[in-house]
Amino acid sequence: MEGSLNMLGYGIATIGPGLAVGLIFAAYINGVARQPESQGRLQPIAILGFALAEALAIIGIALAFVI
Amino acid sequence: MSVIAMSAIRAEGFIPPGPADFNLPPLGHTKDTAPTFDFMGYAFFAGVTKPMLQLALSAILVFVFFYYASRKRALVPGKLQYIGEAGYGMVRNSIVRDNVGSEHFMRFVPFLVSLFFFILVNNYFGLFPGIQFPTASRAGVAYALALIAWLVYNSVGVQKHGFFGYLKHQTLPSGIKGPVLLLLIPLEFFSNIVVRPVTLALRLLANMFAGHILLMLFALGGEHLLTMGGAYIGAGLMSFVMFMLICVLEMLVMFLQAYVFVLLTAMYIGGALADEH
Numbered sequence: 001m002e003g004s005l006n007m008l009g010y011g012i013a014t015i016g017p018g019l020a021v022g023l024i025f026a027a028y029i030n031g032v033a034r035q036p037e038s039q040g041r042l043q044p045i046a047i048l049g050f051a052l053a054e055a056l057a058i059i060g061i062a063l064a065f066v067i
Numbered sequence: 068m069s070v071i072a073m074s075a076i077r078a079e080g081f082i083p084p085g086p087a088d089f090n091l092p093p094l095g096h097t098k099d100t101a102p103t104f105d106f107m108g109y110a111f112f113a114g115v116t117k118p119m120l121q122l123a124l125s126a127i128l129v130f131v132f133f134y135y136a137s138r139k140r141a142l143v144p145g146k147l148q149y150i151g152e153a154g155y156g157m158v159r160n161s162i163v164r165d166n167v168g169s170e171h172f173m174r175f176v177p178f179l180v181s182l183f184f185f186i187l188v189n190n191y192f193g194l195f196p197g198i199q200f201p202t203a204s205r206a207g208v209a210y211a212l213a214l215i216a217w218l219v220y221n222s223v224g225v226q227k228h229g230f231f232g233y234l235k236h237q238t239l240p241s242g243i244k245g246p247v248l249l250l251l252i253p254l255e256f257f258s259n260i261v262v263r264p265v266t267l268a269l270r271l272l273a274n275m276f277a278g279h280i281l282l283m284l285f286a287l288g289g290e291h292l293l294t295m296g297g298a299y300i301g302a303g304l305m306s307f308v309m310f311m312l313i314c315v316l317e318m319l320v321m322f323l324q325a326y327v328f329v330l331l332t333a334m335y336i337g338g339a340l341a342d343e344h
Contacts, residue, residue: 044165044330051327055266058273065086
């Protein structure tokens with residue numbers, strides 16, 4: 001079997017961004033549940049936060065292949 | 068012997084998919100016979116590859132769709148016109164107008180609408196039967212798209228504020244004074260000018276790349292388990308079920324990545340055009 005430990009490390013490293021993305025969407029769902037009319041304003045903010053948190057996982061995958 | 072070690076021994080002969088599987092040879096060649104050229108010490112394939120054809124095909128598809136959708140422009144829209152208008156309206160209202168600002172957003176609607184549908188079609192090529200290769204999983208495609216977005220948002224910023232005004236606008240956070248600026252200005256420059264296009268490209272690239280590798284892993288692994296026979300057939304079938312579920316997840320991710328790419332581009336344009344506070 002082939003493979004490298006990098007991938008194992010990357011799998012562990014995704015815990016951080018995974019938690020972050022979960023927290024962002026939890027906050028978004030909370031906000032919409034409390035005030036449904038605010039969905040239009042919250043949605044781009046939530047997706048921007050999601051994209052920024054996800055960037056860490058993406059830098060991780062790039063490093064997992066490079067190192 | 069531990070369970071992991073045992074399963075590792077049994078899986079001998081299976082070659083997991085890797086980054087090399089994305090380096091497709093030019094059409095009509097295999098990897099061994101393809102002509103190559105040297106660029107900065109690396110050997111690259113010379114010739115027309117599948118992602119190149121996909122790029123051209125996606126441009127033609129998007130053009131033909133919107134040409135026919137907007138040709139009649141009837142007051143009561145037909146099916147095609149309705150779909151075209153719904154897609155155009157979604158990008159224009161919920162992405163461009165909300166993020167660029169309602170004053171001068173119309174200037175950027177043609178660019179951002181075509182960018183969105185171009186990326187969307189290219190991403191869905193990853194699941195389209197017979198093609199099944201997401202174009203943006205090649206680094207060159209993603210970096211070129213991000214470079215276009217970078218040029219657009221910087222040039223509109225320079226156009227509005229002037230060169231030094233724009234630099235000040237992007238690197239000087241308002242309301243902050245004192246020696247902390249020595250730290251903050253290089254950091255803001257790095258974050259707003261240098262890192263933005265890289266993360267924009269890497270986000271699209273890595274999502275398409277990782278999604279495609281996941282699909283290949285479950286398809287090839289399932290095939291390998293099925294050919295091993297015996298008790299492995301059940302595991303192989305489970306692997307194919309997972310493959311189908313991940314296909315559904317990928318459909319969501321592919322849409323989301325096109326959306327996020329255009330949303331961030333619109334936000335950067337809006338940020339570059341914003342007035343001083």
